[in-house]
Amino acid sequence: xxxxxxxxxxxxxxxxxxxxxxxxxxxxxxxxxxxxxxxxxxxxxxxxxxxxxxxxxxxxxxxxxxxxxxxxxxxxxxxxxxxxxxxxxxxxxxxxxxxxxxxxxxxxxxxxxxxxxxxxxxxxxxx
Amino acid sequence: xxxxxxxxxxxxxxxxxxxxxxxxxxxxxxxxxxxxxxxxxxxxxxxxxxxxxxxxxxxxxxxxxxxxxxxxxxxxxxxxxxxxxxxxxxxxxxxxxxxxxxxxxxxxxxxxxxxxxxxxxxxxxxx
DNA sequence: CTTGTCCCTCACGTGAACGTCAGGTTCTAC
DNA sequence: GTAGAACCTGACGTTCACGTGAGGGACAAG
Numbered sequence: 001x002x003x004x005x006x007x008x009x010x011x012x013x014x015x016x017x018x019x020x021x022x023x024x025x026x027x028x029x030x031x032x033x034x035x036x037x038x039x040x041x042x043x044x045x046x047x048x049x050x051x052x053x054x055x056x057x058x059x060x061x062x063x064x065x066x067x068x069x070x071x072x073x074x075x076x077x078x079x080x081x082x083x084x085x086x087x088x089x090x091x092x093x094x095x096x097x098x099x100x101x102x103x104x105x106x107x108x109x110x111x112x113x114x115x116x117x118x119x120x121x122x123x124x125x126x127x
Numbered sequence: 128x129x130x131x132x133x134x135x136x137x138x139x140x141x142x143x144x145x146x147x148x149x150x151x152x153x154x155x156x157x158x159x160x161x162x163x164x165x166x167x168x169x170x171x172x173x174x175x176x177x178x179x180x181x182x183x184x185x186x187x188x189x190x191x192x193x194x195x196x197x198x199x200x201x202x203x204x205x206x207x208x209x210x211x212x213x214x215x216x217x218x219x220x221x222x223x224x225x226x227x228x229x230x231x232x233x234x235x236x237x238x239x240x241x242x243x244x245x246x247x248x249x250x251x252x253x254x
Numbered sequence: 255c256t257t258g259t260c261c262c263t264c265a266c267g268t269g270a271a272c273g274t275c276a277g278g279t280t281c282t283a284c
Numbered sequence: 285g286t287a288g289a290a291c292c293t294g295a296c297g298t299t300c301a302c303g304t305g306a307g308g309g310a311c312a313a314g
Contacts, residue, residue, distance in 0.1 A: 002281095004290060014291085015272060023271095033280045035291055048229070054219075055226035058270075069229075074237045082237065086230045089223055092181075096220050099182035102175070102196075103213045110201045110209065131260065141261090146302060160310045162261055185300075 003028075003036045010046040017046070023059040025049050025066065055089050130155075130163045137173040144173070150186040152176050152193065182216050 007014045020026040021036075026045060028036035048069070052062045067073040068082055134141045147153040148163075153172060155163035175196070179189045194200040195209055 002291075013272075015274085018292095019272060031280085033291085034293090035280070051222065051226050051229065053271085054222045056223075065230075068237060069233050071233075071236065079234065079237050082230055082234045086227060086234065089227045089230070093220055093223050093227070095178070095181045096183075096216055096223070099178050100213060100216045100220070102178065103192075103209060103216070106196050106198075107206065107209045107213065109198060110195060110206050129261075140302075142302060142304085145262095150301095158310085160261085161263090162310065180301085
């Protein structure tokens, strides 16, 4: 498939896909005219990249991790890197949970009858 | 206290504190000479701001949320906003968990004896 | 009254992950 | 073979949360 199709399939912009290739995260075959062509598994690859971006990893870190995910590299260093990133994500989850609890407390307070809001207000907010 | 002390107490840079004030997230009294002075509760305020930044909220969103947290604003709109941000954080946590599980699977694979690494390798990576 | 440290306000620099033109080529369909 | 859609390569623009000087006041100590 060409880049436009991959973009619509994954919901990622064409520019982003070219950027991923620029960063070495995604590879493509080229037609005689220079156009990029992708295999079907590129879709999963893009999803994985997006997932790691969403987890707060940088392009550089993803670039380092991908060979491990592909099981092409398996050294003590690579395993240490994997664990380090997993732990970083764990810490981030903890932080997010704290923020979530904090917001939840505020929400509970703001929706309690004593806070001066009426039931109608609350219903209107839901609608 | 002055800005330097607040910075060291919170572990946030002086520049960041001034930036928070610029964004309307933090207020300060000024001395006759124009220097910022903070009350003790500014420390908690900064921690809260940092927590919300860590949760991926923008300055603008934090600016909108803070009056709710301070229980100074409690409208249907503000409650809807609080819930929206909480839900966003929930989704982010879900994404992070997925990424974490994915990494965990890779780690389990890379550390399994069948993957071609020796026990000594594994121990070395831990050290 | 000077020294040193802290503080002030501009204001430009930064890095990441793209967005967005410009100008030109390739592919598809009729 | 020609129109139009999709694609190409630069290359500059954007946003955010600050970093980093430049140049100059504020304030406690001696």
